[in-house]
Amino acid sequence: MNPSVTAPSLKALRQCIDTAAASSGGADASALAMAHAIAERLLQVESDLHEQSSLLRTVLDESPDFIILKDHEGNFLLTNAPVARFYNTTPEAMVGKHDGDFGCPPEMAEAFRQNVQDIMARGETEIVYEESRDARTGRTSYFKSIKKPFAGPDGRPRILVIAHDITDLREAQLRVEESERRLRHALEATGDAVWDWHLGSGRLTLSQRWQEILGYRAEDLSGTLTDFLQCLVEEEADDINRALGECLEGRGDYQHEHRMRRRDGSVIWVLDRGRVVERDADGRPVRMVGSVADVTDKKSAQDLIWQQANYDALTGLPNRHMFLDRLQREMQVSDRSGHPCALLMLDLDQFKEVNDSLGHAWGDVLLQEAAQRLRLCVREVDTVARLGGDEFMVLLGDVADPTSVTRVVHDILKTVSQPFRLGSDLVYVTGSVGVTFYPNDASSTEELLRNVDQAMYAAKREGRNCGQYFAPVMQVAAQERMRLITDLRAALSHQQLQLHYQPIVDLASGEVHKAEALLRWKHPERGFISPAEFIPVAESTGMIHEIGDWVFHEAARQAARWRRERPDFQVSVNVSPLQFENGRLALSAWLHHLRSLDVDGSCVVVEITEGLLMEAGPEVTRQLLRFRDAGVQVALDDFGTGYSSLAYLNRLDIDYIKIDRSFVSNLKPASPDLALCEGIAMMAHKLGLKVVAEGVETEEQRALLQAAGCDYGQGYLFSRPVPATQFDALLAHRSHEPA
Known part of the structure; x- marks a missing residue:
């Protein structure tokens, strides 16, 4: 009803009733009264309706x-x-x-x-x-x-x-959605996949990048947690559930590196990260979002770095770093169990000869094969490691029966001594093994390594192809050697080294035309120390280079002085094979020193060993030829004790052969040694070489050697090695002797 329309009509009706009552003069008064009452009632109803309509409109509008x-x-x-x-x-x-x-x-x-x-x-x-x-x-x-x-x-x-x-709510929601969209785009721009998990409904929304990483299509996915579960590697499930559970309980964000299986069955490594972004009034997680990054390449790179840091690239065995870690752990196990552990060091004998003769490539093949053989000599729980070069370590844990170590040593020596097939060659090497025990022999890794090294070198000194157990006496010997090294370093600067000279006599004339310079060390406390004791130390420590330079300069200086009185006089200088290694021989400085003394190279003879001759690589050959070009002659020392080659003698332009004293000491008429000396002299003369016989101690030996064709003799018959001042007197004395 519309009150604005009905109200005038009701008022007009009441006016008509009032007019009719007045004109009737009271006739039908009761009917008119009733009509009037109805009209009043209608007006009241109309007023009530108008009020209710206004109230309803107010309610609607408010x-x-x-x-x-x-x-x-x-x-x-x-x-x-x-x-x-x-x-x-x-x-x-x-x-x-x-x-x-x-x-x-x-x-x-x-x-x-x-x-x-x-x-x-x-x-x-x-x-x-x-x-x-x-x-x-x-x-x-x-x-x-x-x-x-x-x-x-x-x-x-x-x-x-x-x-x-709901505009404000929707716009806020749109802002959140836009923010999340931008976040997803930002994450996907980095190559990461994005996931959104509503825990209540179980709905899991995965980004396009997630599908790409795992090889799925949109139609393959259900939009539930099943999509994630079907990609899990079964062994990873417990760790993932534990990490997720901690996050859902409010103990930090979720982050876990694990494997996932792609749709094609291949497995990749991923870094999975997430955070609870919505909780209900009771703190229960409602929604969680996160990302997945493919870290397969990174994981592979890390694994490669770890492999390179802990394993030997050539043999695949643990390297020094990993070996020391395992040794430390095995020592801790030994402390708890009360059973010792054993440490073995193996060094391959004759390995250098393999490298030098066949080349480093075949040497590497031998090392790889040796590593495989060693693995077969021990239990799976034991460790075989390569520390470098041809040195291997074996760690035996839980040694309840020490005799078992002896069996392992025997097996190692036996397997190493078996021939190695290197291409078309069969190569034979042996091994030297040192053994020490923890805690019986030492209480620290440093002591153990020192002990096993000493034991291994003791095995080498015993003739190689054997094993030696560490003994305290080895420690004493090592300490003595360390003191010798320390004293030798000071010997040169403190002028404790000196040269003695032994004459080399012309067997035909008896004249002294040459001398060999021999190094001597007079220790302030111990007196003269044998060269056989300190020369190997000088070689092993590298001091031989500095000492060798001093010897040459001193011998050349003395040769220049004697040559002023005897124009053809020569001094022989021994040169260690190690001085030729890696081009470290200071040849230019030596030749410059000769020029500064105003003498030519012919005043010096360089004595080398047969071993150097056999190992003469391009650098050694170049150095020897430079000696020849400078007029410095070369003598081959200890001839007959090695593996000399006539081709080397001819190609390297050797000037002298020195017959080793072992052939002279037992020299008798018609003896095999005499025949050998005659053969050597004849061969040398055919090649244009002179022959020096060493170790001449009797007049009979001198006469036999002269008859055999030797040119020179050297030995105690003529003189022991003496200092330069005494050698001057010897020269003066022999110059006055009748021929």
């Missing part, structure tokens, strides 16, 4: 929600003030019109109309999320609408719409 009544065509039958304000009009103006009449885009208005008809057709109340454009601001607003279809009094279909404005 509602914060949109309240709309539409007909089947989507036309407005009733709206409240919020709707009218949204469309910038009045409720009365909207009656009979539709959304498109108030600035709503045609496609949006048509969608509203179609939605009304669909809901009326279904006949059920529905909740709809929709948007519309504000006619005043042009801003898009978002609504949550409850739409209830019903039939009006006339039987025509109607629909009641109550729409709640």
